[in-house]
Amino acid sequence: MLFIRRAKIILPAFLLIACMNSIRSQHGKHNINFDGLNKKNHYYGLTIGYNYSSFKIEHSKRLLPEGSFRLNEPIALSGLTLSMITNFRMGDYFDFRILPSIAISNRTLRYTAPGSKIPKDQRIESVFGEIPILLRYTSEPYKDKRVFLISGIKYSYDFSSNARVDKRKFDLVRVSPHDFQFEIGAGLQFFMPFFIFTPEIKFSHGLGNLLIFDSRLIESTVIDKLFSKTFTISLHFEG
Numbered sequence: 509m510l511f512i513r514r515a516k517i518i519l520p521a522f523l524l525i526a527c528m529n530s531i532r533s534q535h536g537k538h539n540i541n542f543d544g545l546n547k548k549n550h551y552y553g554l555t556i557g558y559n560y561s562s563f564k565i566e567h568s569k570r571l572l573p574e575g576s577f578r579l580n581e582p583i584a585l586s587g588l589t590l591s592m593i594t595n596f597r598m599g600d601y602f603d604f605r606i607l608p609s610i611a612i613s614n615r616t617l618r619y620t621a622p623g624s625k626i627p628k629d630q631r632i633e634s635v636f637g638e639i640p641i642l643l644r645y646t647s648e649p650y651k652d653k654r655v656f657l658i659s660g661i662k663y664s665y666d667f668s669s670n671a672r673v674d675k676r677k678f679d680l681v682r683v684s685p686h687d688f689q690f691e692i693g694a695g696l697q698f699f700m701p702f703f704i705f706t707p708e709i710k711f712s713h714g715l716g717n718l719l720i721f722d723s724r725l726i727e728s729t730v731i732d733k734l735f736s737k738t739f740t741i742s743l744h745f746e747g
Contacts, residue, residue, distance in 0.1 A: 541699040542649045545747055550596045553704075553746025557589035559738050561613040564713070566733040580627065585614035591640075593746050601646055609638040611664070613738070617681060619727060630681060630727070638664040640691060652699040659692045662712060681727045682720040687736055689714050695742075703747035712738040 545551075562584035591609035598604055613634045618627045642660030669685035693710030714736035722728040 538651045539649045539699070541652045541701055542654075544701075545699055545704060546649075548597070548747075550594070551747055553593035553595070553744055555589070555591035555593060555607065555609070555742050555744045557591070557611075557740050557742035559587045559589050559611060559613060559740045560584055561587055561615050561736070561738045563615055563617070563718075564735040564737050565731060566735075568730050568732045580618040580620060583616035583618055583629075585616060587611060587613040589638075589740060589742065591638075591742075593744060595746060603644040603646065605640075605642040605644055605658070605660075607638075607640045607642070609636075609640065611636040611638055617727070619730075632683060633668060634666045635668045636664045636666055638662055642691065646697070649699070654697050655694070656697065657692075657694050658708070658710070659690075662689045662691050663687070664689065681725065681731070682722065683718040683734060684716075684720055686716075687714050687718060688716055689736060689738075693740075695744075700747075703745055706742075706744035706746065708742045708744060710740045710742065712736070712740070 563582040565582060589609055589611040591607040594606045596604045611634075613636060615632045615634070617630045617632070619630070620627050640660060640662040642658050644656050644658040646656040647654045664687045666683075666685040666687070669683065689712040691710055691712045693708055695706055695708030698705040716735075717733040718736060719728065719731055719734040
C-alpha cells in the first residue's frame with residue numbers, strides 16, 4: 509500500500525528531525541507561545557482525521573485444487589475519525605494521552621470465483637467506538653514548534669459489525685466487533701497564541717484475528733487469519 513510505504517519513510521525522518529531539533533533548541537523570545545501554554549499539567553482538545561483502512565490477510569494453508577475459489581488482496585478505502593483529547597504532562601518530554609473516538613471505516617474483500625473473470629466484492633462498513641491510550645515523546649521546542657513520536661494501544665468496538673448477522677440468511681464473511689491494535693506515529697506541534705495545532709500521521713495494526721470462521725462458507729475457508737490495519741492523518745486542536 510502506497511500510504512504505508514510512505515509512512516515507513518516518514519517516521520524515521522521525524523526521528524532524525526527530533527534529534528536535530530533537540531540539539532539546536534533555543535528558549536526565551538523564540539518560544540513565547542510555548543512558554544505560556546506549557547504551564548498546564550493537562551489540557552483537552554478535538555481531532556478530525558482521515559483514515560485509510562484495510563485488512564492484512566493470512567491465506568488458508570489448506571490444499572485447494574487448481575482454479576478453485578480465490579481471495580485477492582483486500583481493497584483499502586477511506587473514512588473519517590473524530591476524537592476528544594485528554595492530555596497529561598509527564599515531565600518535560602513525555603505526555604500521556606487518551607483519545608476516545610468515533611471512526612467511520614470502509615474495507616472490501618475481493619474474491620474471484622472459478623471460471624469467472626468478474627470479481628466478487630464484500631464491502632464491510634464499520635462504525636467504531638475507539639479508546640486509544642498513547643504515550644508521546646516530544647523534542648525540545650524551537651521557535652514555538654516541536655516534533656514528536658507517539659505509540660500505544662487501542663481498543664475498538666464495531667457498532668455495525670456483521671458478526672450478529674444470521675449466517676443462514678446472508679452469504680458473508682463475518683468479522684469480530686472487538687479489536688485491539690498497536691499504534692505508532694509522529695507529528696509536529698505548532699504553538700499558537702491560544703491553542704496548539706498538531707498535524708499527525710499514525711499507523712495501526714490489529715493484534716488479534718478478526719475472522720469468525722464458518723466451514724460452510726467458501727469465502728471463509730480460504731482465509732486463515734484476518735487482521736485490521738489503518739493509516740490515519742489527523743489534525744489536533746488542543747490547549
